[in-house]
Amino acid sequence: MSSSQSPSFNFSTGSAGMLANAAKVLARRKQEKDRDFMRVYAGKHRGNLNSFRPVVGLKSNRCRGHQQPDFLWALHCALPGKCHVNPQTMSSADTKSGDSKRKHTRYAVSDDCRLKAAILLRSSDAGTASKDWPGTLVDVSTSGAHIQISLAAVAYKGDSCVLKLSHAGRKAELRGILAHYVCSARYSVCGVRFDLSFAGADKIYEPFLKTIVASSTLKAGETGAEAGRYREEYLGAGETKLVVWRDDKPERNLVAFDFAMARFGAALSGAGTDMLDNKARVAFRSLAGGGSSVLTKEQEAEARWEFSLAASNLPKTFAPDIRRLLRLVS
Structure with missing residues (x-):
């Protein structure tokens, strides 16, 4: 016409x-x-x-x-290289690339997770190229990630990019390409396919990925009473397990927890109302070798880093008091 x-x-x-x-x-x-x-x-x-x-x-x-x-x-x-979706009909499936749907499990990142993310887009648009765009990480996998960024960014499918992750002093920069680029009414979603062929890229990314996997996959398991307390168990990928104990009063206040994460475990017994005291009394252990060895200062710092990230990425389906306690003491 x-x-x-x-x-x-x-x-x-x-x-x-x-x-x-x-x-x-x-x-x-x-x-x-x-x-x-x-x-x-x-x-x-x-x-x-x-x-x-x-x-x-x-x-x-x-x-x-x-x-x-x-x-x-x-x-x-219709324009080549662009993947736009009408915001009136957009669903969560529209942010998934074909590769991520078929090949790799994606692990959700909570919108209030402490993990910071930004993406450097090497676009042909002179006004926005080579600029770090801070955003909200949506999910991660072994081969890629999705990140929400400002609508002001200009990008095309196939553009090279660098996804930058950081938490508590540790950083990871992952080179890749845009597998797709979707615009909604409020933000743009970049689907990034990593290029892990660069030396050491997978090792830098591994601690971030393992911690997100451990925290995001937790699901409710067995519950029951024991020794005057009420026990709740949550199981995740691999050996990941979170156990919390509540008192036997009608309020069922949290009194203790034991969280086996990716590489380390964190436990607190006798939780009180003073969160600073609770945080100081959290004990850490290595999950390797049965967790019997005493941690070095470097290992304890690693354990605290992992706990800080994992505790901020618990599923939103968890009871609010569990998410609050672990976040405050981490």
């Missing part, structure tokens, strides 16, 4: 509801015919949205599809 044939709407008058419905009807009618045309046209212009300005009035090639009426999405999605 040419620009002379396209219906015109006066967005300044009439009912907003009628205009929205008209746009949706138009989108459905135009979808099949126009997408075929636009894919061919977009391929010739290599993703330059300015060439479409006489038709739809878009002004740049930035990720601004969420600001356009519904009938523009067919055009916006």
